[in-house]
Amino acid sequence: MSDLLTMTGIVKEFPGVRALDGVDLDVRAGEVHCLLGQNGAGKSTLIRVLTGAHQPDAGTVRINSEPVRFNSPTDAIQRGIAAIYQELDLVPELTVAENIFLGHEPARFGFSRRHEATARAREILRGLGHGEIPAHRTVGSLPAAGQQVVSMARALSRDARLIVMDEPSAVLDPEEVANLFRVIRDLTARGVAVVYISHRLEEIRQIGDRVTVLKDGATVATGLDARKTPTRELIRLMTGRSIEYVFPPRREILSTAPVVLEVADLTRPGEFAGIGFTVRSGEILGLAGLVGSGRSEVLETVYGARRAAGGSVTVDGVTLRPGRVQSAVKAGVGLAPEERKSQALLLDEAVYKNITVSSMQRFASGGFLYGRAEREAAAELSRSLDVRPAGVDHPVRNLSGGNQQKVVLARWLLRDCRVLLLDEPTRGVDVGARSEIYALIHKLAANGVAIVLVSSEVEEVLGLADRVVVLREGRAVYSGPAQDIDEHQVLDLVMEGSAL
Numbered sequence: 001m002s003d004l005l006t007m008t009g010i011v012k013e014f015p016g017v018r019a020l021d022g023v024d025l026d027v028r029a030g031e032v033h034c035l036l037g038q039n040g041a042g043k044s045t046l047i048r049v050l051t052g053a054h055q056p057d058a059g060t061v062r063i064n065s066e067p068v069r070f071n072s073p074t075d076a077i078q079r080g081i082a083a084i085y086q087e088l089d090l091v092p093e094l095t096v097a098e099n100i101f102l103g104h105e106p107a108r109f110g111f112s113r114r115h116e117a118t119a120r121a122r123e124i125l126r127g128l129g130h131g132e133i134p135a136h137r138t139v140g141s142l143p144a145a146g147q148q149v150v151s152m153a154r155a156l157s158r159d160a161r162l163i164v165m166d167e168p169s170a171v172l173d174p175e176e177v178a179n180l181f182r183v184i185r186d187l188t189a190r191g192v193a194v195v196y197i198s199h200r201l202e203e204i205r206q207i208g209d210r211v212t213v214l215k216d217g218a219t220v221a222t223g224l225d226a227r228k229t230p231t232r233e234l235i236r237l238m239t240g241r242s243i244e245y246v247f248p249p250r251r252e253i254l255s256t257a258p259v260v261l262e263v264a265d266l267t268r269p270g271e272f273a274g275i276g277f278t279v280r281s282g283e284i285l286g287l288a289g290l291v292g293s294g295r296s297e298v299l300e301t302v303y304g305a306r307r308a309a310g311g312s313v314t315v316d317g318v319t320l321r322p323g324r325v326q327s328a329v330k331a332g333v334g335l336a337p338e339e340r341k342s343q344a345l346l347l348d349e350a351v352y353k354n355i356t357v358s359s360m361q362r363f364a365s366g367g368f369l370y371g372r373a374e375r376e377a378a379a380e381l382s383r384s385l386d387v388r389p390a391g392v393d394h395p396v397r398n399l400s401g402g403n404q405q406k407v408v409l410a411r412w413l414l415r416d417c418r419v420l421l422l423d424e425p426t427r428g429v430d431v432g433a434r435s436e437i438y439a440l441i442h443k444l445a446a447n448g449v450a451i452v453l454v455s456s457e458v459e460e461v462l463g464l465a466d467r468v469v470v471l472r473e474g475r476a477v478y479s480g481p482a483q484d485i486d487e488h489q490v491l492d493l494v495m496e497g498s499a500l
Contacts, residue, residue, distance in 0.1 A: 003065070004029040004193045005050070005162055010059035012045050014398065017389050019045040021217040022059070027162065032184060032194045034204045034226055037214035038238050038430040039402025040388045043197055046214070047164050050195075051083045052076035080161030084151045084168055086197075086401060086428050092140025097121035099139050100154045124153045127186075129179045144171040144338065145291040152183070162193040167401075169203060170427045171338070173290040173456065174491065181207050199430050200457075201231050213237040239432040247463035248442040250483075257281045258316075260450035261333075261419045263302060266311035271297040272474035275311070277467075279419070279450040284441065286465030286482060287454045290494050294474040295454045296338055299421045302452070303335040304328040315419055329358065332418030336408045336425060338454075344408045345396050352378035352392035355410045362414075381410040386436065401428035409440065420444060423454045438464060458487045470494060 005027040012020040020042050027033045037043050048054040050061070052070030061068050063079055070076045090099050097118045098105075106116040121135040130149045133142070139150055148171055155163050165184075169177045184194055184207055196208060204211060208226030212219060213234065221237050257280040266275040272294035279285045287295045300306045302313050307323025314320070315331040337343040346354055355378040356363060363374040378392045385406045387399070396407055405425065412420055425441070426434045441464060445451055455461050461468060462482050470478035470485075470493045477493050478485065 002029055003027070004063065006060075006062040006065070007046070007050065008060050008062075010046065010049055010061075011057045012049060012054055013057050016391075017398075019217055020049070020056070022219075023214065023217070024219045024222060025212055026222070027193045027195060028210075029161070029193050030188045030191045031209040032188060032196050032207050032226075034208040034211045035195055035197045035214070036201075036204070036211060036234060036238055038432050039400035039428075041214040041238070041400075041430075042217040043214055044166070044400060045217075047083060047166065047195070047197070050076065051081060051164065077158060077160075080159070081164070082155035082158050082160035082162075083164040084148075084155050084166060086167040086170060088147050088151050090139045090147055090150060090154075093138060095136050095138055096125075096133060096142075096150050096153075097135040099150055100124065100135075100157050102154070104158065120157070121153065124156055125149070127156070128153060128183055143292050145173070145176055148172065152180075156187075160192065162195065163187065164195045164197070166197045167199070167428050168196075169198065169200065170424070171291060171456065173494075176291070177203075199426075199428065199434075201234060201431065204234075215240065235431055238430065247438055250466065251282070251442075251446065253280055253283045253466050257283065260316060261302075261452070262312075262314040263298075264312050264314070266298065266301060266313065267309050268297060268301060268306060269309055270474075271306075272471070275469075275471075275476060277469055277476075277479065279452060281448045281450060282445050283467070284445050284451045284453055284465045286461035286468045287452065287471060288458055288461045288468055288490050288494070289471035291456065292473075293471040293494065295471055296423050298471075299335065299423050299452060299454060300337075302328070302419075303333055303421055305335070329415075332416070333421065334358070334412030334415060334417040334419070335421045336405070336412065336423060338423040338427065340401075340404055340408055345404060347397040348395055350393050351382060351387065351396050351399070351407055354396045354407050355381060355392070355414055358411050359415045377414060378410070381413055382407075385410055385440070402430055402433045405429060405437070406433075409437070413444075417449055419450045419452070421452050424456065425453065426455070426457075426460065458490045462487060462490070 003026045007025040010020050010023040023046055035043055049056050052073040052075050100121045101117045106113040118135045125131050125133050128149055133146055139147055168180060204226050211224040211226050212222040215238060259278045260281050261279040264276050267273045275298055277285060289295050301308050304323055304325040304327055312319050315333060318331055320331055321327040352375050356374045363370050375392055382392050387403050387406050396404060426437055453465055465482045468482045469476050470490055472494050
């Protein structure tokens with residue numbers, strides 16, 4: 001196979017940060033080239049250079065051995081390069097078909113041909129194995145997995161020769177991941193190159209051909225065989241040390257520990273019904289289920305971001321007002337949502353502002369805000385969580401996904417929550433940072449916080465949680481100790497729906 005893309009000595013600097021320090025990458029036509037590295041290693045910046053969002057300060061980019069310079073994403077698209085980003089860049093108010101053909105709508109004599117766009121959108125969706133998604137439906141009404149499919153369809157609509165996929169499986173269930181891999185194999189069989197970014201190392205074995213590893217903005221290894229390179233070696237290259245993918249040891253939760261959170265018969269028609277559980281001080285409860293099973297919707301309803309049609313949520317004996325986030329936050333409930341950029345972060349504000357935004361009253365008196373105290377408190381938490389780059393005055397937009405997640409967790413650490421709701425806490429987080437987040441979650445529980453955890457990775461739910469509730473189509477089909485159920489039993493439950 002010939003080299004479709006060659007990037008040599010790529011350098012990119014931002015004020016106070018050298019994000020890329022001479023990165024090399026070559027991608028062959030028809031291969032899946034996996035790009036690995038910890039959060040902050042430079043993967044996202046390199047992809048933005050490749051897709052024209054950033055211009056390199058040094059180095060060369062070649063397509064089929066021809067030097068190119070992309071001054072905008074449009075330039076990259078015209079040369080056959082498309083990207084599917086981890087944080088999707090769709091327009092929620094537009095339809096599926098309009099999003100797929102946004103910027104290159106079928107037209108004749110200057111008039112858009114909507115019927116043709118809709119028909120072609122349906123054809124692409126069927127090719128992806130998702131013909132059930134209505135092309136006329138607004139994207140904002142689709143679940144996260146459906147929006148991911150639309151983003152893929154948009155890339156395919158441009159007849160791309162190279163497609164970048166940034167954490168494409170993060171919001172997909174096992175069946176949808178298998179379908180994603182089928183689509184990728186179909187693409188590569190036609191000579192399309194795929195640059196695949198994932199923190200799930202088991203996926204690299206299944207779909208990858210070669211691997212490039214970045215660390216601290218530089219290439220530390222390239223051209224590795226994806227199927228033969230040992231996992232320990234990949235981890236060592238990414239982190240500079242060996243890390244065991246293990247969970248912290250379980251602690252015994254005493255039956256006398258006080259119940260902090262009680263959810264009783266919680267119901268929202270069309271999403272979930274009759275959900276009930278309790279969480280004691282220091283306990284971690286895991287919610288397992290497929291995407292669309294109601295996991296995230298339950299968390300958001302407990303938090304008050306959605307209004308329950310029936311049932312109740314009680315914190316420390318006080319029943320919360322339905323649909324009122326203020327009531328939940330006042331009672332000591334915090335939420336780290338699945339879509340951190342759109343739901344949790346003030347992207348253009350500094351790191352310290354994002355950490356202190358829910359605790360402003362601690363730094364205000366007599367109508368004045370004491371910025372120095374605010375910065376000091378945020379800086380202390382930022383250092384303890386190893387948020388990179390160091391310093392709390394950077395816009396949070398410039399941080400990697402994993403470091404943004406740490407900022408969200410720091411916000412609720414500062415507020416001393418009684419209940420912490422975690423929706424996909426390690427989504428887009430590298431293997432090194434995962435162990436840090438696991439330890440942090442257990443430390444919070446050890447300090448008496450009641451935690452409810454949602455994760456698409458069954459292994460993660462069972463490894464972290466003390467008890468598990470398994471959901472299928474909005475109903476609980478299992479509730480019990482995490483040690484009493486294994487990964488295969490959970491998958492059987494969510495697929496078949498039969499209660500144990």
